[in-house]
Amino acid sequence: MGMMDTPNMEYAIRAEQLVKVYGEGHTRVEALKGVDLDVWPGDLLAIMGPSGSGKTTLLTILGLVTEPSEGRLLLDGKDIYSGKQPNLARLRRETTGFIFQSPNLIPFLTAKENVLLPLSLVGISSRQAEARALDLLGYLGVAERADLHPSQLSGGEQQRVAIARALANNPKIILADEPTASLDTDRALSVMRLLRQVSRQRNTAVLVVTHDHRLISEVDRVIQIMDGRIVDSDASHAKV
Amino acid sequence: MNLAIKDVNYHRFKFFSSTIGVSLLIMVVVAIGGIIRGVILDSAMIIEKTGADLWVVQAYGAHPQGGTLGPFVEISRLPEQIYHAIAVMPGVAQASPLATAWEHVNVMPQPTRLMKFMYVNALLNTATMVKPGWMAMPKLQRFIVIGYEPGKIGGPPDIVAGRGIEASHYEVVADVKTGLHVGQQLRLGNFDYTVVGLTKNMVGFTADPVIYTTLLDAQNIIFQQDPNLLRSQLPRAVSGFTDLAVTQPRLVVPLANKAAASVESTLFINAIAVKLLPGFSAREVADRITHWQHLQVYTAAQAINLQLMGSNRLILFQLALFRDILVLIAGIVIGLIIYNFTLDKLHEIAVLKLLGAPGGIVYRMILEEALFMGVVGTLLGSTLELLIEPYFPRRVVATSGDIAQMLLAMSLVAVVASILAVRRAMNVDARSVLATG
Numbered sequence: 001m002g003m004m005d006t007p008n009m010e011y012a013i014r015a016e017q018l019v020k021v022y023g024e025g026h027t028r029v030e031a032l033k034g035v036d037l038d039v040w041p042g043d044l045l046a047i048m049g050p051s052g053s054g055k056t057t058l059l060t061i062l063g064l065v066t067e068p069s070e071g072r073l074l075l076d077g078k079d080i081y082s083g084k085q086p087n088l089a090r091l092r093r094e095t096t097g098f099i100f101q102s103p104n105l106i107p108f109l110t111a112k113e114n115v116l117l118p119l120s121l122v123g124i125s126s127r128q129a130e131a132r133a134l135d136l137l138g139y140l141g142v143a144e145r146a147d148l149h150p151s152q153l154s155g156g157e158q159q160r161v162a163i164a165r166a167l168a169n170n171p172k173i174i175l176a177d178e179p180t181a182s183l184d185t186d187r188a189l190s191v192m193r194l195l196r197q198v199s200r201q202r203n204t205a206v207l208v209v210t211h212d213h214r215l216i217s218e219v220d221r222v223i224q225i226m227d228g229r230i231v232d233s234d235a236s237h238a239k240v
Numbered sequence: 241m242n243l244a245i246k247d248v249n250y251h252r253f254k255f256f257s258s259t260i261g262v263s264l265l266i267m268v269v270v271a272i273g274g275i276i277r278g279v280i281l282d283s284a285m286i287i288e289k290t291g292a293d294l295w296v297v298q299a300y301g302a303h304p305q306g307g308t309l310g311p312f313v314e315i316s317r318l319p320e321q322i323y324h325a326i327a328v329m330p331g332v333a334q335a336s337p338l339a340t341a342w343e344h345v346n347v348m349p350q351p352t353r354l355m356k357f358m359y360v361n362a363l364l365n366t367a368t369m370v371k372p373g374w375m376a377m378p379k380l381q382r383f384i385v386i387g388y389e390p391g392k393i394g395g396p397p398d399i400v401a402g403r404g405i406e407a408s409h410y411e412v413v414a415d416v417k418t419g420l421h422v423g424q425q426l427r428l429g430n431f432d433y434t435v436v437g438l439t440k441n442m443v444g445f446t447a448d449p450v451i452y453t454t455l456l457d458a459q460n461i462i463f464q465q466d467p468n469l470l471r472s473q474l475p476r477a478v479s480g481f482t483d484l485a486v487t488q489p490r491l492v493v494p495l496a497n498k499a500a501a502s503v504e505s506t507l508f509i510n511a512i513a514v515k516l517l518p519g520f521s522a523r524e525v526a527d528r529i530t531h532w533q534h535l536q537v538y539t540a541a542q543a544i545n546l547q548l549m550g551s552n553r554l555i556l557f558q559l560a561l562f563r564d565i566l567v568l569i570a571g572i573v574i575g576l577i578i579y580n581f582t583l584d585k586l587h588e589i590a591v592l593k594l595l596g597a598p599g600g601i602v603y604r605m606i607l608e609e610a611l612f613m614g615v616v617g618t619l620l621g622s623t624l625e626l627l628i629e630p631y632f633p634r635r636v637v638a639t640s641g642d643i644a645q646m647l648l649a650m651s652l653v654a655v656v657a658s659i660l661a662v663r664r665a666m667n668v669d670a671r672s673v674l675a676t677g
Contacts, residue, residue, distance in 0.1 A: 108588075118596070
């Protein structure tokens, strides 16, 4: 289910005129220069652009890791930064899932425990959390690897566990940072299809920051970003 | 989910090898504390176990210093019969005459393999510090002889083998540290003695073991002069009366005999241990003895003070200083281990932050690991110290209080190091996990 199919649906996250400035004076860098973006539940977006274009900054702002200098960020229709200081850590663990270039699993936790971690952070009972973790690992095809540590898993398996972890809390939005950068073409496409499956079946918005043009055909929309501005937001590249 | 337990379990080799390092450091710190306590106990042991409230020794008369520091720190010599006068003074329950001195015996304990190792180790350590002959193993064993009147205070407090002294002469009870055994014969002074019993832990402030005899025997051992010397001195004593041969010829021989007897006399003691009646002030009785008998009196605490702070002061200061340095080093090393352990997890902490983990979760994980390392390290180190204690050449006594103190100190170090490390770790930018530009 892509944005084009759901015009009346409430967006998962909306950015309005986002500006991010780092430093001041001679060191002042404007990383984002007024970015508008609507992301809908079930959207699978690719954010592309050269290094230094502002992709990471946009990702970290959407992921509630970095606060914008100006502009509004709306989650569930609420402006996150208006009013009192938001508890970003709480919002992150309740609404956002992260997938990284390297899986970034906690090495001393097993695959299952890595998936349990976000669930334990939101206080879900251990029995429910365990069932959900096993369910997710099964959904991603790594249930039989549940009790192994990351070092005992292949790169592809680790990435699947990382996706399961990102999905654990039923996030509204999953932010994937170069999730296929370290994978060969087959595995990269496999991960993208998995993300596509997640976005479709779970109605979760998935934003993928990538340099990888092989993946364009797998996403709903491609956002081109250059010098801190969105220069192209086009669904025509993508398979809708 | 307890992240600390998971982390420790996963990195168990690294964690436990570090904990063993910590425990060895703590073992040394606890051992130094035990050595200090050993010096204190050695300094107090004879005085404490004698159970006397007052120790009466030789005074200097009008000398402003008041009196000798005897009987163990300085030579004190009193006529034996003076204790009778003290025994009948108000407030005195018992006055026990004691003859004490450092003596030696031509019997050394059979050197154990450990003792041989220690000797070789000492040779190696001092190789550049000594001249030839200085480190030769002695053939003589030094000890403290204490002569007492059986039935009065001042004798061996516990008999761990054999029996106490029952005969008036030629029986001794020795501390086990002498290496003597029950039934063994040894020559002390001019006579042979038999070891009839063994006592334990009775050493002087120099850690020399004690051998108990009857007062009469101790007087012989300590004060009896060499017969050859006496023979050579007798004509000199007689010659002092030759002037009387003209005026009082009949007095010459009796007076010469008296003089000779005086030279031969062994009826001296070195101290009187005084036990007070309940309700009497030690200070008042001491003042009375000083005033009427012209003697120096110390309370038990003062007598211990003379040995501890008079004789063992510098070694005590040195050990305490060394302990401070060791505690400081142990604290810094353990703190750094915990700090580096935490910083090794910066990436995981950044991931946790990105996942929205509250700071408390990270603090708890690090603190639990640090406390675990501190507590396990302290308990392991203390246990190791207790196991090696008996093999130290001098008394080493670490108590549960010392271990509790160390546990508290190490917990404090763990908490401080954790807080510093987590504060540093929490500054890690969650964005560092992200890779794109």
